[in-house]
Amino acid sequence: MVGVSNPTSTALAGVLRELAVTVVRDAPQHELSRTGAATLSRIRRGGPHRITALAELEAVSQPSMTGLVQRLEQLGYLTRSVDPADRRASLVAITPAGEQAVEARRHLHEQVIVDRLARLTPTHVEQLVAALPALTTLAETTEKPAHV
Template identity: 50%
Template sequence: MSRTAAGTLSALDRHGPSRVSDLTRLEAVGQPAMTGLVQRLEATGLVSRTSDPSDRRATLVAITDAGRSALAERRRSQDALIAARLGRLSPDRLDALGHAVDALVELTQEDHDQPH
């Protein structure tokens, strides 16, 4: 599964049914690329498309149970890969990485605390 496919499934899992145009913005890809991706995900049963009840001209894309299962499997696989790679680091490097992550979380939190 590509990163964009995983990101799209993750966005649908988080945000619920969405228009292709919304997914295009969330994943920062072009409309034709997202349309093609949604078609492939639908063909494999990972998403479904329905009419938007607020605008019958538009279509909503939703993650299916199979899509949630595939996303969960990808996350497990990625977690295992990261854990294996982290296991090769020395304790000092792991400690430094932990401090760097803490700093990034603080910076991110500062961004969320700022009014827009």
């Protein structure tokens, strides 16, 4: 059964959306787009993927993902290899440079949070720390399987 919206879920969704927008807006520009970073992060976590699977998981068209993979490959962030399960297909894997790019972007976003935390009272920081386990559980993803 799908949960029904309530004041808590509405407020939390609004705050999280605003925080995400703030982090992206206030962080210095990085050559990785949000989708590029998400794709690299997914490959980093889950290992090599087919382009069709990445497109489905990132909710973009296959031509869009193909273009993104080509750009990331040109930047040296991804490599392609033949899929041993189907030699007609290729697998996309992250390179050490791609790992570094993901970390650099993550660090830029983290610095925005550090700056924001510095503006809070110690009590508010303690409240956020106490809420971290619940927020972590909320944020944990159960990735839907991709059709390969």
